[in-house]
Amino acid sequence: MIMQDATNNCEKIKELLSAYRDLELTEEESAQVERHLSSCEECTRDASAIETVAATLSQVPRLSMQIDMADRLEALITAQANEQPTETKVEDKVQKEQKVVSIKKRLVWGSLTAAAAAALLLVAAQYFTSHEEIAKNDLSPQAPFKEEATQNQPLLAKETSPSQTTAANNNATPAPNTVALQSGVSDNAKPKVQKALISKNETIAPAPAAVKKQSTPTVAKKPRVDATLDTIDETEALIAFTSDDNNMFEDCGISTDEDGLYAIKM
């Protein structure tokens, strides 16, 4: 009975030997271990072995750095502190430049679309004002305009200069139908043109309404180079609309040939 108690006690004490060595036991636990060790050779040997292992580890030579990390770290941190604001500025600048390029691209596409839409309106207006006149003229009155439109398209496609776009815009003056439509070659009045096209698509004979809208003073609203996002959204909507509906010209009885010339199905 006494031997069994001692064995059980040994198991418990052995679990505590490392913590005893490291002074990590409570006073009560420590006293219990000491009492046991004073009467148990086996646990005393174990305690000695643990002490030896711990001491051996503590005697492993210590490594130290020859370089002083403090100076290097100070340099790194100072450099980081100086770089951060600069990096932010550069990032901002890059983002702004990308934004400007993006806006320019959108304006170019918007201009192209507006030019196409204006050409459509011109032809449509002529169609509705006088069938006979158009037939007699054999499309010759449109020739200068068409030429302008075809010239403008490659120009605008390459165009990245805001000043050029603005210069084109300055020609826009709402006036008699023909003038207004010609000025529409520039990227003026895109929202209005868009609405006109949409309504044209919905009804068979919408052109007069479109011409009416075109001739109102509001048509002269000009998107600027530093266009707001709202303007850009309208432009995008216009692009999406026109690109998704390539048959619109045929619906209205109008088509283009390979040279971009407009023909009206009579």
Added chain:
Amino acid sequence: MESELTDEALVAQFRETKDMSLFKSLVRRYQNRIFNVSVRMLGNVEEAEEVVQDTFLKMHQSLDKFRNQSTFAAWLFRISYNLCVDQARRRRKGISIVPITTQSSMNEENETESPYHQVKDDRPDPAEKLDNWERTKLVLDSLDQLPENQKSVLILADMEGFSYQEIAEIVGANVGTVRSRVHYGRLKLKELLEPYFASKNTPLTSR
């Protein structure tokens, strides 16, 4: 003057003044200890040097988060311990940043002209040095055979002298777990070392 201040006082002053000389004092207090632990944990001098640098950069970034809930040393070593664990994990996945040129610790100690470190060994007797060299190599090789969690706590407890409470904070375990890991790590190490000392007819005793 700065050397007389406690870690916590240095931290408080640095927070207030942002004086880099205070920061550098903290670095100089701990860089070698962190380096030593990192080399022992990773077995690689270059990786350990990276850990030292990253530890102090991280310390600088997050010093505001130190709330005196533990000792500054434990808080700092927790950063370096986590970096060592991350580095070991990356190495296992084969994405180690630093080329693995695993040097045995004893090789490091033999290379007294190593640009990275020097070994503090004041014993002049070459025979004694050699004996110590063999002994240390054996101990470190045996230590490497332990499970990682036992090895870590033994390095922190027996080489760095941290308390169980501090080790618990460093490795993110409770004190009871640390006590158990220390004890069973030592028992395992004793088993590994006994044959060598028996064959050398040298009792495994501390000096």
